[in-house]
Amino acid sequence: MDVDIARIQTLTRTLDQKAADNSVANKLLEKCGLSRPEVEALNSGISAKTEALFTRYACDALGDPTFAAQAGLAFKSSSSLTAYVSKYSRDLKQVLENAARYHGLIDPALRFSLRVAGNFATIEAEWKDASYARFHRRTEFLMFAGLSRLRDLTQIDFYPIEMCFQHEVGGNKAQYQKLAGFPVSFGTERLEIILALSTLDLPVPTYDPKLRQHLLEYGDRVMADRRQPKQKxxxxxxxxxxxxxxxxxxxxxxxxxxxxxxxxxxxxxxxxxxxxxxxxxxxxxxxxxxxxxxxxxxxxxxxxxxxxxxxxxxxxxxxxxxxxxxxxxxxxxxxxxxx
Missing domain, CATH: 1.10.10.60 (Homeodomain-like)
Structure with a gap:
């Protein structure tokens, strides 16, 4: 299944900036069977595994395991259905509910759910295809990119209470903590972002109820027509x-x-x-x-x-x-x- 092309575009641009030479990204794209023109084409798509491999190769090429998280924090725009529904949602709670509803259309590996308990809310990610769990750098990119998108939608640089990953990063924990500016934990039971309950009330400035309703109806039709690919x-x-x-x-x-x-x-x-x-x-x-x-x-x-x-x-x-x-x-x- 193809995933949002905007993500690898962000990864490529960020790698160009970090490497100060676009030849590094070009070589890695070629290694993944891609080219710069293919990545820059708005209507093209890439597989989730190709995205995962490129993310891993980029971190290895720079000798920096936190590169994927850095690229995630630079991720802003997306042209997916989920992105448009989010843009016209009322507040962050509605954004997250919609993301959970339609995320399967843009990523074959993960599903998201919003859980509210006590004084905090949790964006919990669960593997639909656990074979992708091995790609730690892609997981970090997706989680930080999700946070970046939420900040962009609300136009507020809010901070989560904590971000949790199931994998370990050895002696690199402090680097992630410094990059994020909030607690980042590894080797946890769940893959999740924990938010203060009040964060759910943050308004989305571009809210448009009519457009949102139209997109929800369209999204439901797409979901109804879509067949789930059978896993090998x-x-x-x-x-x-x-x-x-x-x-x-x-x-x-x-x-x-x-x-x-x-x-x-x-x-x-x-x-x-x-x-x-x-x-x-x-x-x-x-x-x-x-x-x-x-x-x-x-x-x-x-x-x-x-x-x-x-x-x-x-x-x-x-x-x-x-x-x-x-x-x-x-x-x-x-x-x-x-x-």
Whole structure:
């Protein structure tokens, strides 16, 4: 499914500014099978996975894991249906209710909901396709971009009580805190933004009830006509494994049972998709290991998170996947000394 082109446009512009040379972004776009003209075309679209990979590559190229969050805070405009409905909503509460209602039209991976309890409100994000949970930088971009959009709509730079992420970022927590200017927590149970209850009453200056009603009716028709794409078995398996972490990796029999399949049917369907359970586990572990190293987690933590008995076992596996030791991979990520 294609996602809002405005997001990668923001990522590309921000990368151009940070790198002081658009050749960096051009190379990364090419690596993702894109070109600058395609990204700048208003009517084009890109897949959610391509967006996720570009975000990751940009952070790695700059040697700055917080780049995605920085780009998110620079995100303002969007031409999606959700954006237009939000623009003509009465207040922030109505914006969030509408976003929860139609967000499935613009992102295949996440769903949002608004929860009000006591003296605070929570914008809670939940994975529809948990295979995307591995893309930590994209998750950070989306959460900070969501905050930026809400600020832009109300024309008020309000601050959340807290923003929470389920993944860890090792020793980089202070950088996110400094960038945000409010508490940012990692390794939490939920992916969410916690707001003061009064924030929901912030008015939207562009409120237009007639336009909003027209767009709501149109949005409902689009939702009714839209068919949900069927997830491949591999994506469902990746989601199961991701949700089971940190700790022991699910056995194939457990994964099959979770999906209501016999072990034999499970293996046969994966083979039909050109893969196997062992291959999926290895690919996911390899991908997450590189992300965890980039996040600044130590090797013992990573070994535990990925279900290995000890660090040597993890290091052996990492070298088998990548041809290099984890310490070598980490040293190549370090930015060159300034001078």
């Amino acid at each position: 078995l591999r994506a469902q398996v990746e989601g199961l494994i991701t949700r089971s972490l940190p700790g022991a990796i699910l056995q194939a029999e457990e994964a099959a049972a979770n999906l209501g399949l016999s072990t034999r049917t499970f293996a046969r369907r994966l083979k039909h998709e050109g893969t196997s359970y062992r291959e999926i586990v290895d690919d996911l572990r390899c991908d997450l290991a590189q992300t965890f190293i980039t996040n600044g987690m130590n090797l013992t933590e990573i070994a535990y998170s990925l279900g290995y008995a000890d660090q040597p076992a993890f290091s052996t596996a990492f070298k088998r996947w990548t041809g290099q030791a984890p310490s070598t991979f980490r040293s190549r990520l370090d930015p060159p000394p300034q001078g």
